[in-house]
Amino acid sequence: MTNLKIAETPNDLPSQEDLLSMSGLEFMQAMLRGELSAPPISGVLNYRAYSAEEGRVAFRGTPQFEYTNPMGTLHGGWYGTLLDSCMACAVMTTVPKGSFYTTLEYKINITRTIPMGMEVEAVGTIQHAGRSTGVSMGEIRGVADGKLYATGSTTCLIMKGR
Template identity: 65%
Template sequence: MPRIATSVAELLSRDELLSMSGYDFMRGILEGTLPGPPIAQTMGYTLHAVEDGRVTFRGAPAFTVTNPMGTVHGGWYGTLLDSAMACAVMTKVPRGAVYTTLEYKINITRAIPLGMEIDCVGVVDHSGRSTGVASGEIRGVEDGKLYATGSTTCIIMTLKP
């Protein structure tokens, strides 16, 4: 049985990676030709949709992401929103460039019940040569209620071959 790659580094060289646009990279993850980030499995969410300037993750918090009071830890909301917002920015990153989060902020508006399926959508508000700004929301799939919002600024860096 062939071994399945567990990281992008196992599939692509640095040059191959930099030859892809951020949009193509994100589509590769969605289509399963590139592996998703391990944090998604740890946190219980998957990449659900990729569009130009917009990314959706879907998941449900499990008991493993609760705080000592048994409710969903704020870090789960933050990790999910950071992932969706930054990956939305990634869809705008040109070939030969990479990005990383400079800062992000979240507002939790209500507690997500354990096991409830949610969508976390990140949308690009601005994408320039050196920065990208995005906003995000976590909403219940069935109830449509807003559970958290966020905003981020990412740095976009052009790398030399």
């Protein structure tokens, strides 16, 4: 379990100085302990970082009616945002102190619709951690049923801070 707290104002977000003063793994673990605030998007879209170790990050979330498309099924953007978060954070766990990253591109494949109100786990795992890029893959699976709901891959750009 985590002590995650969600940023409610811009002032709640970690500063660039905070980010650059620790490795990406240290940053993620500080966020899980509640020492740094998580980004507000995780509160808006009802998902949370759950665990972080080098090369692997897991999130859990539950889609709600507010995230449906006109057909009444879960909007693909929810899958994409959750996968982007877990995959990019997996890259983050390999980023050295004094550097930061951003998503360069990502792709998702939705295999089935997640039922509203069903808890899922999204796990991102590192595939490549280099000096200037990181590549990871992700999966969304149902917590209760273990079924695969979506997969993804990402490439992140790693940059040195100033």
